[in-house]
Amino acid sequence: MKRQYLLLFSKTLILLVTFSFLNFQKKAFAQAQISGKVKDVSNQPIPGVNIRLKGTTNGTTTDVSGEFKLSIPPNQGILVISSVGFTALEIPLDSRREYTVTL
Numbered sequence: 001m002k003r004q005y006l007l008l009f010s011k012t013l014i015l016l017v018t019f020s021f022l023n024f025q026k027k028a029f030a031q032a033q034i035s036g037k038v039k040d041v042s043n044q045p046i047p048g049v050n051i052r053l054k055g056t057t058n059g060t061t062t063d064v065s066g067e068f069k070l071s072i073p074p075n076q077g078i079l080v081i082s083s084v085g086f087t088a089l090e091i092p093l094d095s096r097r098e099y100t101v102t103l
Helices: 002-028
Strands: 032-039 050-053 059-061 067-072 078-082 089-092 098-102
Touching: 050 067, 059 067, 089 098
Parallel strands: 032 098
Antiparallel strands: 032 067, 050 059, 050 078, 078 089
């Protein structure tokens, strides 16, 4: 009888440790989603603008409305925004989830 309780306790403990570890991994590798719009000085959207996280290959381009969405590590890094005919722009990331950029 005592042995059965010990075995049940051991299995329960292993399950708790496993679930705790999986939950920690999920939080440690969590990605934040940012979005935004890129426009020119006359307030017109610019399609096809390259947006990437500096030092990585993680990036995207703006759609026909000049809008973009990108998954990034929370509050880390610098966005590099570039397009043909415009000077590239670097924007440090902060706690915002939405960015409006004028090239």
